[in-house]
Amino acid sequence: MHTEFCDEVGNEVPIFAFTHCRDVVVAVSKAGGMGVLGAGFMDVNQLREELDWIDAHIGDYAYGVDVVIPQNYVGRDEDELTELELEEKLWAMVPGEHLAMAQKLLDDHGVPPWPETGRPKIFGWTLQTVMPCLEEALCRPKCRLIVNALGTPPADVINRVKSSGRLIGALCGKRKQAVQHRDAGLDFVVAQGTEGGGHTGEIGSVVLWPDIIDAVSPLPVLAAGGIGNGRQMLAAMAMGAAGVWTGSLWLTAEEADAQPAQKESFLNAAVDDTVRTKAWTGKPARVLRNAWTEAWDRSDTPDPLPMPLHGLVTADAMRRSEAYASSGRTQQVAMNICGQVIGQINDIESCRSIIYRMITEYLDGLEALNHLMPPELREDP
Ligand SMILES: Cc1cc2nc3c(=O)[nH]c(=O)nc-3n(C[C@H](O)[C@H](O)[C@H](O)COP(=O)(O)O)c2cc1C
Incomplete structure:
Protein backbone atom coordinates (compact mmCIF):
# COMPACT_ATOMS: atom_id res chain seq x y z
CA MET A 1 0.00 0.00 0.00
CA VAL A 74 -15.48 38.98 -8.51
CA GLY A 75 -12.88 41.34 -6.97
CA ARG A 76 -9.80 39.26 -7.93
CA ASP A 77 -8.19 42.28 -9.62
CA GLU A 78 -8.73 44.63 -6.67
CA ASP A 79 -5.21 44.07 -5.29
CA GLU A 80 -4.91 47.59 -3.96
CA LEU A 81 -7.93 47.24 -1.64
CA THR A 82 -7.58 46.07 1.96
CA GLU A 83 -9.63 43.10 3.15
CA LEU A 84 -12.20 45.44 4.71
CA GLU A 85 -12.44 47.71 1.67
CA LEU A 86 -12.97 44.71 -0.59
CA GLU A 87 -15.68 43.34 1.72
CA GLU A 88 -17.49 46.69 1.62
CA LYS A 89 -17.30 46.78 -2.15
CA LEU A 90 -18.59 43.21 -2.49
CA TRP A 91 -21.49 43.72 -0.06
CA ALA A 92 -22.59 46.72 -2.13
CA MET A 93 -22.89 44.43 -5.16
CA VAL A 94 -25.37 41.99 -3.55
CA PRO A 95 -28.94 42.74 -4.68
CA GLY A 96 -31.53 43.18 -1.94
CA GLU A 97 -33.81 40.55 -3.48
CA HIS A 98 -31.20 37.82 -2.92
CA LEU A 99 -30.76 38.77 0.74
CA ALA A 100 -34.54 38.97 1.18
CA MET A 101 -35.02 35.51 -0.34
CA ALA A 102 -32.37 34.05 1.96
CA GLN A 103 -33.98 35.63 5.04
CA LYS A 104 -37.44 34.40 4.05
CA LEU A 105 -36.19 30.83 3.58
CA LEU A 106 -34.59 30.88 7.02
CA ASP A 107 -37.67 32.40 8.67
CA ASP A 108 -40.06 30.01 6.92
CA HIS A 109 -38.08 27.06 8.30
CA GLY A 110 -38.03 28.36 11.87
CA VAL A 111 -34.31 29.15 12.09
CA PRO A 112 -33.77 31.62 14.97
CA PRO A 113 -32.21 34.99 14.05
CA TRP A 114 -28.55 35.68 14.77
CA PRO A 115 -28.38 37.38 18.19
CA GLU A 116 -25.95 40.14 17.22
CA THR A 117 -26.36 42.88 14.66
CA GLY A 118 -23.73 43.26 11.98
CA ARG A 119 -22.88 41.40 8.83
CA PRO A 120 -21.57 37.85 8.83
CA LYS A 121 -17.91 37.39 7.91
CA ILE A 122 -17.11 36.85 4.28
CA PHE A 123 -15.57 33.40 3.60
CA GLY A 124 -11.77 33.57 3.47
CA GLU A 255 -14.03 12.96 16.37
CA ALA A 256 -15.85 15.30 13.93
CA ASP A 257 -17.33 18.32 15.65
CA ALA A 258 -20.49 18.67 13.52
CA GLN A 259 -23.77 19.27 15.34
CA PRO A 260 -25.67 16.03 16.14
CA ALA A 261 -28.59 17.11 13.89
CA GLN A 262 -26.21 17.63 10.98
CA LYS A 263 -24.53 14.26 11.60
CA GLU A 264 -28.00 12.70 11.58
CA SER A 265 -28.73 14.28 8.19
CA PHE A 266 -25.52 12.78 6.84
CA LEU A 267 -26.09 9.34 8.37
CA ASN A 268 -29.65 9.17 7.01
CA ALA A 269 -28.74 10.32 3.49
CA ALA A 270 -28.90 7.96 0.50
CA VAL A 271 -26.50 8.05 -2.47
CA ASP A 272 -29.04 9.99 -4.54
CA ASP A 273 -29.74 12.65 -1.91
CA THR A 274 -27.01 15.05 -3.06
CA VAL A 275 -27.15 17.69 -5.77
CA ARG A 276 -24.54 19.74 -7.65
CA THR A 277 -25.77 23.29 -7.24
CA LYS A 278 -24.67 26.92 -7.27
CA ALA A 279 -26.95 27.61 -4.29
CA TRP A 280 -24.11 27.55 -1.76
CA THR A 281 -21.29 29.72 -3.21
CA GLY A 282 -22.24 30.58 -6.78
CA LYS A 283 -19.91 27.88 -8.24
CA PRO A 284 -21.21 24.31 -8.67
CA ALA A 285 -20.76 22.34 -5.46
CA ARG A 286 -22.19 19.08 -4.17
CA VAL A 287 -24.35 19.26 -1.04
CA LEU A 288 -27.37 17.45 0.41
CA ARG A 289 -30.50 18.39 -1.51
CA ASN A 290 -32.98 20.32 0.65
CA ALA A 291 -35.43 23.24 0.54
CA TRP A 292 -32.54 25.73 0.22
CA THR A 293 -30.99 24.12 -2.86
CA GLU A 294 -34.39 23.53 -4.47
CA ALA A 295 -35.42 27.16 -3.93
CA TRP A 296 -32.29 28.60 -5.60
CA ASP A 297 -32.34 26.05 -8.42
CA ARG A 298 -35.93 26.93 -9.44
CA SER A 299 -36.41 28.94 -12.63
CA ASP A 300 -38.80 31.46 -11.00
CA THR A 301 -36.32 32.60 -8.31
CA PRO A 302 -33.22 34.82 -8.68
CA ASP A 303 -30.17 33.02 -10.09
CA PRO A 304 -27.30 32.47 -7.64
CA LEU A 305 -24.68 35.24 -7.89
CA PRO A 306 -21.07 34.69 -8.97
CA MET A 307 -18.46 33.84 -6.34
CA PRO A 308 -17.90 35.33 -3.78
CA LEU A 309 -21.15 37.35 -3.90
CA HIS A 310 -23.42 34.35 -3.38
CA GLY A 311 -21.26 33.40 -0.42
CA LEU A 312 -22.36 36.67 1.17
CA VAL A 313 -25.98 35.67 0.57
CA THR A 314 -25.44 32.28 2.25
CA ALA A 315 -23.13 33.46 5.05
CA ASP A 316 -25.98 34.22 7.49
CA ALA A 317 -27.65 30.89 6.67
CA MET A 318 -24.36 29.09 7.31
CA ARG A 319 -23.80 30.58 10.76
CA ARG A 320 -27.45 30.25 11.80
CA SER A 321 -27.89 26.71 10.55
CA GLU A 322 -24.73 25.68 12.36
CA ALA A 323 -25.65 27.38 15.65
CA TYR A 324 -29.30 26.24 15.58
CA ALA A 325 -28.85 22.93 13.77
CA SER A 326 -31.70 21.18 15.59
CA SER A 327 -34.19 24.10 15.77
CA GLY A 328 -37.33 24.10 13.65
CA ARG A 329 -36.64 22.68 10.21
CA THR A 330 -33.11 24.08 10.07
CA GLN A 331 -31.69 21.04 8.27
CA GLN A 332 -33.92 21.97 5.32
CA VAL A 333 -31.96 25.19 4.80
CA ALA A 334 -28.51 24.08 6.01
CA MET A 335 -25.52 23.84 3.64
CA ASN A 336 -24.74 20.17 4.27
CA ILE A 337 -21.73 19.83 2.01
C1 LIG B 1 -17.70 19.47 3.88
C2 LIG B 1 -16.74 19.57 2.74
C3 LIG B 1 -16.10 20.78 2.51
C4 LIG B 1 -15.14 20.87 1.52
N1 LIG B 1 -14.44 22.04 1.38
C5 LIG B 1 -13.32 22.04 0.63
C6 LIG B 1 -12.41 23.12 0.68
O1 LIG B 1 -12.62 24.13 1.39
N2 LIG B 1 -11.27 23.03 -0.04
C7 LIG B 1 -10.99 21.92 -0.81
O2 LIG B 1 -9.92 21.86 -1.41
N3 LIG B 1 -11.85 20.90 -0.90
C8 LIG B 1 -12.99 20.92 -0.18
N4 LIG B 1 -13.84 19.86 -0.22
C9 LIG B 1 -13.55 18.74 -1.15
C10 LIG B 1 -12.60 17.73 -0.48
O3 LIG B 1 -11.31 18.28 -0.38
C11 LIG B 1 -12.51 16.44 -1.26
O4 LIG B 1 -11.89 16.69 -2.51
C12 LIG B 1 -13.83 15.75 -1.52
O5 LIG B 1 -14.57 15.69 -0.33
C13 LIG B 1 -13.57 14.35 -2.05
O6 LIG B 1 -14.77 13.70 -2.39
P1 LIG B 1 -15.63 12.85 -1.33
O7 LIG B 1 -16.45 13.86 -0.62
O8 LIG B 1 -16.42 11.94 -2.18
O9 LIG B 1 -14.66 12.14 -0.42
C14 LIG B 1 -14.85 19.75 0.71
C15 LIG B 1 -15.55 18.55 0.90
C16 LIG B 1 -16.49 18.45 1.90
C17 LIG B 1 -17.22 17.14 2.09
Whole structure:
Protein backbone atom coordinates (compact mmCIF):
# COMPACT_ATOMS: atom_id res chain seq x y z
CA MET A 1 0.00 0.00 0.00
CA HIS A 2 2.96 2.22 0.45
CA THR A 3 3.69 4.68 -2.37
CA GLU A 4 6.63 6.95 -3.16
CA PHE A 5 4.37 9.89 -2.44
CA CYS A 6 3.82 8.48 1.07
CA ASP A 7 7.59 8.61 1.61
CA GLU A 8 7.75 12.18 0.40
CA VAL A 9 5.09 13.42 2.80
CA GLY A 10 5.72 10.97 5.64
CA ASN A 11 2.46 8.92 5.60
CA GLU A 12 2.35 5.24 6.44
CA VAL A 13 -0.73 4.71 4.26
CA PRO A 14 -1.79 6.75 1.20
CA ILE A 15 -4.99 8.10 2.74
CA PHE A 16 -5.48 11.87 2.91
CA ALA A 17 -8.38 13.32 4.88
CA PHE A 18 -9.74 16.77 4.08
CA THR A 19 -11.61 18.11 7.11
CA HIS A 20 -12.57 21.33 8.87
CA CYS A 21 -12.08 19.66 12.23
CA ARG A 22 -8.75 19.75 14.04
CA ASP A 23 -9.53 16.56 16.03
CA VAL A 24 -9.95 14.65 12.77
CA VAL A 25 -6.65 16.04 11.43
CA VAL A 26 -4.80 14.77 14.49
CA ALA A 27 -6.58 11.40 14.66
CA VAL A 28 -6.02 10.61 10.96
CA SER A 29 -2.35 11.58 10.99
CA LYS A 30 -1.76 9.55 14.15
CA ALA A 31 -3.42 6.53 12.52
CA GLY A 32 -0.95 6.62 9.61
CA GLY A 33 -2.79 8.76 7.03
CA MET A 34 -2.57 12.53 6.71
CA GLY A 35 -5.10 14.99 8.08
CA VAL A 36 -5.48 18.17 6.05
CA LEU A 37 -7.18 21.11 7.74
CA GLY A 38 -9.55 23.10 5.53
CA ALA A 39 -8.84 26.76 6.34
CA GLY A 40 -11.40 28.08 3.87
CA PHE A 41 -13.81 29.40 6.49
CA MET A 42 -11.16 30.78 8.85
CA ASP A 43 -9.45 34.09 9.30
CA VAL A 44 -5.85 34.12 10.41
CA ASN A 45 -6.69 34.32 14.13
CA GLN A 46 -8.93 31.26 14.00
CA LEU A 47 -6.39 29.35 11.94
CA ARG A 48 -3.62 30.22 14.43
CA GLU A 49 -5.72 28.83 17.27
CA GLU A 50 -6.50 25.61 15.36
CA LEU A 51 -2.87 25.07 14.32
CA ASP A 52 -1.61 25.74 17.86
CA TRP A 53 -3.95 22.97 19.03
CA ILE A 54 -2.92 20.58 16.26
CA ASP A 55 0.79 21.22 16.88
CA ALA A 56 0.28 20.52 20.58
CA HIS A 57 -1.61 17.24 20.03
CA ILE A 58 -0.22 15.63 16.88
CA GLY A 59 3.12 14.50 18.30
CA ASP A 60 5.72 13.91 15.61
CA TYR A 61 3.18 13.35 12.83
CA ALA A 62 2.65 15.65 9.87
CA TYR A 63 -0.44 17.41 8.55
CA GLY A 64 -1.54 19.62 5.68
CA VAL A 65 -3.47 22.87 5.26
CA ASP A 66 -5.98 23.50 2.49
CA VAL A 67 -6.72 27.05 1.32
CA VAL A 68 -9.17 28.41 -1.23
CA ILE A 69 -7.75 30.85 -3.78
CA PRO A 70 -10.25 30.76 -6.64
CA GLN A 71 -8.67 31.42 -10.03
CA ASN A 72 -11.66 33.58 -10.94
CA TYR A 73 -13.87 35.57 -8.62
CA VAL A 74 -15.48 38.98 -8.51
CA GLY A 75 -12.88 41.34 -6.97
CA ARG A 76 -9.80 39.26 -7.93
CA ASP A 77 -8.19 42.28 -9.62
CA GLU A 78 -8.73 44.63 -6.67
CA ASP A 79 -5.21 44.07 -5.29
CA GLU A 80 -4.91 47.59 -3.96
CA LEU A 81 -7.93 47.24 -1.64
CA THR A 82 -7.58 46.07 1.96
CA GLU A 83 -9.63 43.10 3.15
CA LEU A 84 -12.20 45.44 4.71
CA GLU A 85 -12.44 47.71 1.67
CA LEU A 86 -12.97 44.71 -0.59
CA GLU A 87 -15.68 43.34 1.72
CA GLU A 88 -17.49 46.69 1.62
CA LYS A 89 -17.30 46.78 -2.15
CA LEU A 90 -18.59 43.21 -2.49
CA TRP A 91 -21.49 43.72 -0.06
CA ALA A 92 -22.59 46.72 -2.13
CA MET A 93 -22.89 44.43 -5.16
CA VAL A 94 -25.37 41.99 -3.55
CA PRO A 95 -28.94 42.74 -4.68
CA GLY A 96 -31.53 43.18 -1.94
CA GLU A 97 -33.81 40.55 -3.48
CA HIS A 98 -31.20 37.82 -2.92
CA LEU A 99 -30.76 38.77 0.74
CA ALA A 100 -34.54 38.97 1.18
CA MET A 101 -35.02 35.51 -0.34
CA ALA A 102 -32.37 34.05 1.96
CA GLN A 103 -33.98 35.63 5.04
CA LYS A 104 -37.44 34.40 4.05
CA LEU A 105 -36.19 30.83 3.58
CA LEU A 106 -34.59 30.88 7.02
CA ASP A 107 -37.67 32.40 8.67
CA ASP A 108 -40.06 30.01 6.92
CA HIS A 109 -38.08 27.06 8.30
CA GLY A 110 -38.03 28.36 11.87
CA VAL A 111 -34.31 29.15 12.09
CA PRO A 112 -33.77 31.62 14.97
CA PRO A 113 -32.21 34.99 14.05
CA TRP A 114 -28.55 35.68 14.77
CA PRO A 115 -28.38 37.38 18.19
CA GLU A 116 -25.95 40.14 17.22
CA THR A 117 -26.36 42.88 14.66
CA GLY A 118 -23.73 43.26 11.98
CA ARG A 119 -22.88 41.40 8.83
CA PRO A 120 -21.57 37.85 8.83
CA LYS A 121 -17.91 37.39 7.91
CA ILE A 122 -17.11 36.85 4.28
CA PHE A 123 -15.57 33.40 3.60
CA GLY A 124 -11.77 33.57 3.47
CA TRP A 125 -11.74 33.17 -0.31
CA THR A 126 -9.93 36.27 -1.45
CA LEU A 127 -6.17 36.72 -1.72
CA GLN A 128 -6.40 39.36 0.99
CA THR A 129 -7.70 36.80 3.50
CA VAL A 130 -5.75 33.78 2.33
CA MET A 131 -2.21 35.21 2.30
CA PRO A 132 -1.93 35.76 6.07
CA CYS A 133 -3.38 32.25 6.60
CA LEU A 134 -0.80 30.78 4.26
CA GLU A 135 2.03 32.49 6.15
CA GLU A 136 0.62 31.17 9.42
CA ALA A 137 0.66 27.62 8.05
CA LEU A 138 4.18 27.99 6.65
CA CYS A 139 5.70 28.85 10.00
CA ARG A 140 4.62 25.42 11.35
CA PRO A 141 7.31 22.73 10.83
CA LYS A 142 4.76 19.87 11.06
CA CYS A 143 2.68 21.33 8.24
CA ARG A 144 4.16 19.49 5.24
CA LEU A 145 1.56 20.09 2.56
CA ILE A 146 -0.43 22.99 1.14
CA VAL A 147 -3.38 22.35 -1.14
CA ASN A 148 -5.49 24.84 -3.04
CA ALA A 149 -9.08 24.52 -4.20
CA LEU A 150 -10.74 26.16 -7.21
CA GLY A 151 -7.79 26.68 -9.49
CA THR A 152 -4.05 26.96 -9.98
CA PRO A 153 -2.57 29.10 -7.22
CA PRO A 154 -0.74 32.30 -8.28
CA ALA A 155 2.97 31.88 -9.13
CA ASP A 156 4.17 33.79 -6.06
CA VAL A 157 2.14 31.48 -3.79
CA ILE A 158 3.64 28.40 -5.47
CA ASN A 159 7.17 29.78 -5.15
CA ARG A 160 6.63 30.78 -1.53
CA VAL A 161 5.37 27.33 -0.52
CA LYS A 162 8.06 25.46 -2.45
CA SER A 163 10.88 27.62 -1.13
CA SER A 164 9.66 26.85 2.39
CA GLY A 165 10.38 23.17 1.66
CA ARG A 166 6.75 22.03 1.50
CA LEU A 167 4.81 20.33 -1.23
CA ILE A 168 1.99 22.18 -2.94
CA GLY A 169 -0.92 20.69 -4.85
CA ALA A 170 -4.35 21.66 -6.08
CA LEU A 171 -7.70 20.10 -6.87
CA CYS A 172 -8.98 19.69 -10.39
CA GLY A 173 -11.99 18.22 -12.14
CA LYS A 174 -10.76 17.98 -15.72
CA ARG A 175 -7.61 17.22 -17.73
CA LYS A 176 -7.05 20.83 -18.82
CA GLN A 177 -6.92 22.04 -15.23
CA ALA A 178 -4.54 19.23 -14.25
CA VAL A 179 -2.16 20.13 -17.09
CA GLN A 180 -2.33 23.78 -16.05
CA HIS A 181 -1.43 22.78 -12.47
CA ARG A 182 1.52 20.71 -13.70
CA ASP A 183 2.78 23.46 -16.00
CA ALA A 184 2.62 25.94 -13.14
CA GLY A 185 5.02 23.72 -11.18
CA LEU A 186 2.73 22.07 -8.61
CA ASP A 187 4.13 18.98 -6.89
CA PHE A 188 0.95 16.90 -7.16
CA VAL A 189 -2.69 17.19 -8.19
CA VAL A 190 -5.91 15.98 -6.60
CA ALA A 191 -8.28 14.66 -9.29
CA GLN A 192 -11.81 14.99 -7.95
CA GLY A 193 -14.68 13.28 -9.76
CA THR A 194 -18.16 14.78 -9.80
CA GLU A 195 -19.26 12.43 -7.01
CA GLY A 196 -17.16 14.40 -4.52
CA GLY A 197 -18.43 16.76 -1.84
CA GLY A 198 -17.92 20.52 -2.15
CA HIS A 199 -16.97 22.25 -5.40
CA THR A 200 -16.87 19.68 -8.10
CA GLY A 201 -16.86 19.24 -11.86
CA GLU A 202 -19.01 17.14 -14.18
CA ILE A 203 -16.82 14.12 -14.93
CA GLY A 204 -17.19 10.93 -12.90
CA SER A 205 -14.21 9.52 -11.00
CA VAL A 206 -13.79 6.30 -12.98
CA VAL A 207 -13.31 8.30 -16.18
CA LEU A 208 -11.50 11.28 -14.65
CA TRP A 209 -8.79 9.55 -12.60
CA PRO A 210 -7.07 7.62 -15.43
CA ASP A 211 -7.50 10.56 -17.79
CA ILE A 212 -5.64 12.87 -15.43
CA ILE A 213 -3.08 10.27 -14.35
CA ASP A 214 -2.16 9.70 -18.01
CA ALA A 215 -2.12 13.43 -18.75
CA VAL A 216 0.30 14.51 -16.02
CA SER A 217 2.37 11.36 -15.38
CA PRO A 218 4.85 11.07 -13.64
CA LEU A 219 3.38 13.81 -11.42
CA PRO A 220 1.66 12.14 -8.45
CA VAL A 221 -2.14 12.20 -8.61
CA LEU A 222 -4.36 11.72 -5.57
CA ALA A 223 -7.76 10.30 -6.47
CA ALA A 224 -10.80 11.99 -4.94
CA GLY A 225 -14.56 11.83 -5.24
CA GLY A 226 -16.54 8.84 -4.07
CA ILE A 227 -13.99 7.04 -1.93
CA GLY A 228 -15.49 5.68 1.28
CA ASN A 229 -14.19 2.15 1.53
CA GLY A 230 -11.15 0.03 0.71
CA ARG A 231 -12.65 -1.35 -2.51
CA GLN A 232 -13.04 2.16 -3.91
CA MET A 233 -9.50 2.90 -2.77
CA LEU A 234 -8.24 -0.26 -4.50
CA ALA A 235 -9.88 0.88 -7.75
CA ALA A 236 -8.11 4.24 -7.52
CA MET A 237 -4.72 2.69 -6.76
CA ALA A 238 -5.20 0.15 -9.57
CA MET A 239 -5.61 3.07 -11.98
CA GLY A 240 -2.26 4.49 -10.88
CA ALA A 241 -3.19 6.98 -8.16
CA ALA A 242 -0.45 7.86 -5.67
CA GLY A 243 -3.02 7.91 -2.89
CA VAL A 244 -6.64 8.77 -2.09
CA TRP A 245 -7.99 12.15 -0.99
CA THR A 246 -11.23 11.88 0.94
CA GLY A 247 -13.69 14.37 2.45
CA SER A 248 -17.21 13.06 3.07
CA LEU A 249 -15.86 10.02 4.90
CA TRP A 250 -14.87 12.11 7.92
CA LEU A 251 -18.06 14.15 8.35
CA THR A 252 -19.65 11.60 10.66
CA ALA A 253 -16.47 10.38 12.36
CA GLU A 254 -16.57 10.12 16.13
CA GLU A 255 -14.03 12.96 16.37
CA ALA A 256 -15.85 15.30 13.93
CA ASP A 257 -17.33 18.32 15.65
CA ALA A 258 -20.49 18.67 13.52
CA GLN A 259 -23.77 19.27 15.34
CA PRO A 260 -25.67 16.03 16.14
CA ALA A 261 -28.59 17.11 13.89
CA GLN A 262 -26.21 17.63 10.98
CA LYS A 263 -24.53 14.26 11.60
CA GLU A 264 -28.00 12.70 11.58
CA SER A 265 -28.73 14.28 8.19
CA PHE A 266 -25.52 12.78 6.84
CA LEU A 267 -26.09 9.34 8.37
CA ASN A 268 -29.65 9.17 7.01
CA ALA A 269 -28.74 10.32 3.49
CA ALA A 270 -28.90 7.96 0.50
CA VAL A 271 -26.50 8.05 -2.47
CA ASP A 272 -29.04 9.99 -4.54
CA ASP A 273 -29.74 12.65 -1.91
CA THR A 274 -27.01 15.05 -3.06
CA VAL A 275 -27.15 17.69 -5.77
CA ARG A 276 -24.54 19.74 -7.65
CA THR A 277 -25.77 23.29 -7.24
CA LYS A 278 -24.67 26.92 -7.27
CA ALA A 279 -26.95 27.61 -4.29
CA TRP A 280 -24.11 27.55 -1.76
CA THR A 281 -21.29 29.72 -3.21
CA GLY A 282 -22.24 30.58 -6.78
CA LYS A 283 -19.91 27.88 -8.24
CA PRO A 284 -21.21 24.31 -8.67
CA ALA A 285 -20.76 22.34 -5.46
CA ARG A 286 -22.19 19.08 -4.17
CA VAL A 287 -24.35 19.26 -1.04
CA LEU A 288 -27.37 17.45 0.41
CA ARG A 289 -30.50 18.39 -1.51
CA ASN A 290 -32.98 20.32 0.65
CA ALA A 291 -35.43 23.24 0.54
CA TRP A 292 -32.54 25.73 0.22
CA THR A 293 -30.99 24.12 -2.86
CA GLU A 294 -34.39 23.53 -4.47
CA ALA A 295 -35.42 27.16 -3.93
CA TRP A 296 -32.29 28.60 -5.60
CA ASP A 297 -32.34 26.05 -8.42
CA ARG A 298 -35.93 26.93 -9.44
CA SER A 299 -36.41 28.94 -12.63
CA ASP A 300 -38.80 31.46 -11.00
CA THR A 301 -36.32 32.60 -8.31
CA PRO A 302 -33.22 34.82 -8.68
CA ASP A 303 -30.17 33.02 -10.09
CA PRO A 304 -27.30 32.47 -7.64
CA LEU A 305 -24.68 35.24 -7.89
CA PRO A 306 -21.07 34.69 -8.97
CA MET A 307 -18.46 33.84 -6.34
CA PRO A 308 -17.90 35.33 -3.78
CA LEU A 309 -21.15 37.35 -3.90
CA HIS A 310 -23.42 34.35 -3.38
CA GLY A 311 -21.26 33.40 -0.42
CA LEU A 312 -22.36 36.67 1.17
CA VAL A 313 -25.98 35.67 0.57
CA THR A 314 -25.44 32.28 2.25
CA ALA A 315 -23.13 33.46 5.05
CA ASP A 316 -25.98 34.22 7.49
CA ALA A 317 -27.65 30.89 6.67
CA MET A 318 -24.36 29.09 7.31
CA ARG A 319 -23.80 30.58 10.76
CA ARG A 320 -27.45 30.25 11.80
CA SER A 321 -27.89 26.71 10.55
CA GLU A 322 -24.73 25.68 12.36
CA ALA A 323 -25.65 27.38 15.65
CA TYR A 324 -29.30 26.24 15.58
CA ALA A 325 -28.85 22.93 13.77
CA SER A 326 -31.70 21.18 15.59
CA SER A 327 -34.19 24.10 15.77
CA GLY A 328 -37.33 24.10 13.65
CA ARG A 329 -36.64 22.68 10.21
CA THR A 330 -33.11 24.08 10.07
CA GLN A 331 -31.69 21.04 8.27
CA GLN A 332 -33.92 21.97 5.32
CA VAL A 333 -31.96 25.19 4.80
CA ALA A 334 -28.51 24.08 6.01
CA MET A 335 -25.52 23.84 3.64
CA ASN A 336 -24.74 20.17 4.27
CA ILE A 337 -21.73 19.83 2.01
CA CYS A 338 -21.02 16.20 1.10
CA GLY A 339 -20.50 13.82 -1.79
CA GLN A 340 -22.55 10.88 -3.06
CA VAL A 341 -20.48 8.49 -0.98
CA ILE A 342 -22.34 9.81 2.08
CA GLY A 343 -25.06 7.28 1.19
CA GLN A 344 -22.78 4.39 2.11
CA ILE A 345 -21.79 5.88 5.47
CA ASN A 346 -24.34 4.76 8.04
CA ASP A 347 -22.39 4.41 11.27
CA ILE A 348 -20.26 6.61 13.47
CA GLU A 349 -16.70 5.28 13.59
CA SER A 350 -13.48 6.65 15.02
CA CYS A 351 -10.91 7.92 12.50
CA ARG A 352 -8.53 5.14 13.48
CA SER A 353 -11.15 2.47 12.83
CA ILE A 354 -12.06 4.07 9.47
CA ILE A 355 -8.41 3.85 8.40
CA TYR A 356 -8.07 0.25 9.62
CA ARG A 357 -11.33 -0.70 7.90
CA MET A 358 -10.14 0.88 4.64
CA ILE A 359 -6.85 -1.03 4.81
CA THR A 360 -8.57 -4.34 5.61
CA GLU A 361 -11.09 -3.90 2.79
CA TYR A 362 -8.30 -2.91 0.41
CA LEU A 363 -6.29 -6.04 1.26
CA ASP A 364 -9.38 -8.28 1.03
CA GLY A 365 -10.14 -6.80 -2.37
CA LEU A 366 -6.56 -7.36 -3.51
CA GLU A 367 -6.73 -10.98 -2.41
CA ALA A 368 -10.03 -11.47 -4.23
CA LEU A 369 -8.40 -10.09 -7.39
CA ASN A 370 -5.45 -12.39 -6.91
CA HIS A 371 -7.86 -15.32 -6.90
CA LEU A 372 -9.12 -14.30 -10.31
CA MET A 373 -5.66 -15.11 -11.66
CA PRO A 374 -4.85 -18.63 -12.94
CA PRO A 375 -3.28 -20.58 -10.02
CA GLU A 376 0.20 -20.56 -11.56
CA LEU A 377 0.20 -16.75 -11.73
CA ARG A 378 -1.18 -16.07 -8.22
CA GLU A 379 1.05 -14.45 -5.66
CA ASP A 380 1.41 -16.39 -2.42
CA PRO A 381 0.13 -14.38 0.54
C1 LIG B 1 -17.70 19.47 3.88
C2 LIG B 1 -16.74 19.57 2.74
C3 LIG B 1 -16.10 20.78 2.51
C4 LIG B 1 -15.14 20.87 1.52
N1 LIG B 1 -14.44 22.04 1.38
C5 LIG B 1 -13.32 22.04 0.63
C6 LIG B 1 -12.41 23.12 0.68
O1 LIG B 1 -12.62 24.13 1.39
N2 LIG B 1 -11.27 23.03 -0.04
C7 LIG B 1 -10.99 21.92 -0.81
O2 LIG B 1 -9.92 21.86 -1.41
N3 LIG B 1 -11.85 20.90 -0.90
C8 LIG B 1 -12.99 20.92 -0.18
N4 LIG B 1 -13.84 19.86 -0.22
C9 LIG B 1 -13.55 18.74 -1.15
C10 LIG B 1 -12.60 17.73 -0.48
O3 LIG B 1 -11.31 18.28 -0.38
C11 LIG B 1 -12.51 16.44 -1.26
O4 LIG B 1 -11.89 16.69 -2.51
C12 LIG B 1 -13.83 15.75 -1.52
O5 LIG B 1 -14.57 15.69 -0.33
C13 LIG B 1 -13.57 14.35 -2.05
O6 LIG B 1 -14.77 13.70 -2.39
P1 LIG B 1 -15.63 12.85 -1.33
O7 LIG B 1 -16.45 13.86 -0.62
O8 LIG B 1 -16.42 11.94 -2.18
O9 LIG B 1 -14.66 12.14 -0.42
C14 LIG B 1 -14.85 19.75 0.71
C15 LIG B 1 -15.55 18.55 0.90
C16 LIG B 1 -16.49 18.45 1.90
C17 LIG B 1 -17.22 17.14 2.09
